[in-house]
Every structure is written in structure tokens, then in C-alpha cells.
Amino acid sequence: MIAAVRPSISTMPGLTIGDTIPDLELETTHGKIKIHDYVGDSFCIIFSHPADFTPVCTTELGGMAKCMPEFQKSGVKLLGVSCDDVESHKEWIKDVESFTPGSHVRYPIAADPKREAxxxxxxxxxxxxDAEGKPLPSRALHIVGPDRKVKASMLYPASTGRSMEEVVRVVQSLQLAAKYMVATPVNWKPGDPxxxxxxxxxxxxxxxxxxxFEVKDLPSKKGYLRFTQIES
Structure with a gap:
């Protein structure tokens, strides 16, 4: 008989959908914040980057900044996380805004030099x-609801930049689901049934x-596929 082995702490699952985001106190480019206070009554996108002054991250921060008017319209806050210090972040922002014309990084970027956050x-x-052998952040993203719980997570390798259109789409889907008893089907985009x-x-x-609403006629004759139109 093979004995069951209890996983060590290092192999236990980490923060995931349905978990409450930890109420960390962070130093950011906008000063010190506590995550729960910052989220407040809003949805919040918390996204990490492997390091400052790196190519894919620079394009992503600019992409997030260009989407900020869309997020603000929906009452969504942004919080970036990178392991470098605040002064490094502030210098990096100059490159980000230079590379992505029309972008203004008005959201805070948290520093995490000790890799605790x-x-x-x-x-x-x-x-x-990094060069000292310390772990780097993954290209991760959590969408957190007003209840401080993780509603969606995305995880990409360092080599692959995220689609900002997809981030916007998921947030809008989550907000619709929170307001109405609905879900969004495959390839849904705002305005679709x-x-x-x-x-x-x-x-x-x-x-x-x-x-x-329209009930689709299926071979099973089970009327579970019901479509309706909602203004998003």
C-alpha cells in the first residue's frame, strides 16, 4: 500500500479564484497603500511584471495605461506590482509613456524588493x-471584486505579453454577471447577447x-440555452 503524502507548504495551492486577496501594505509610486482599502467598493486589477526596464513589461504597462479611461468608466482600479523599488518604477514610467504615445501611467505600481508580496x-x-538568484514575479493578473475576493486570474509566461482587450472583456463579463443572473458565452464581447x-x-x-429571451432548440429538448440582450 502506498501511504498518502501530505503536501508541504511550498507545494500547497496558492491564491486562486474565490480566495480573499491578502490585505498587504505596499509601498507604491502613489505612496503607501493597503490592498483592501485601495480596492474599496470597486473591481480592481492587480497585475505583476517580472522586472522594470524589460521589453514586454514596458509594452504592457503602456497598454494598461491606454485602457485606463475604459476601466475608469466601469469603476475599475489598477494596481501594478514589480520587484524593483519605487524610484526605479518612477524612472521606468518615463520609458513606458514614451514608448506608448498617449499613455499616462496614473495607476500605482507597488515595489516588492524582498519578494514577500x-x-x-x-x-x-x-x-x-534575477542575477542574485532571487525569484522574479510571473506575468500574473488577478481581477478582484468589491468583496475582496479573486474573481478571475490569468497567468502568462515571461515571453508572452497579455491581450489588454481580453482583460477589458473579462472585467466587463464579470461586472455583468455580478449585476444580473447571466453568463457570457464563447467569444462574447460587449453588446453581444x-x-x-x-x-x-x-x-x-x-x-x-x-x-x-430566446430559448435555443437543441436535440436534448432541454431548454437550458437561453439568450437575452443586456446593455453593458
Missing amino acids: IKQLNMVDPDEK VVISPGVSDEEAKRMFPQG
């Missing part, structure tokens, strides 16, 4: 190390969605 935020790259959650009966759906 990235461990608690589950943003450590297991393979990437959404599906009504299975937990909503047809009678409830008629009250909740006076604009009406």
Missing part, C-alpha cells in the same frame, strides 16, 4: 531568477428580463 499573491515565477444562468427559472427570467 508576490509570494502571498501567488505571483512567483518558479523558473525565472448573454446567456441566462441555469438557476433562474423561465418564470423568473420573464420577470428579470422584460426585454425577452
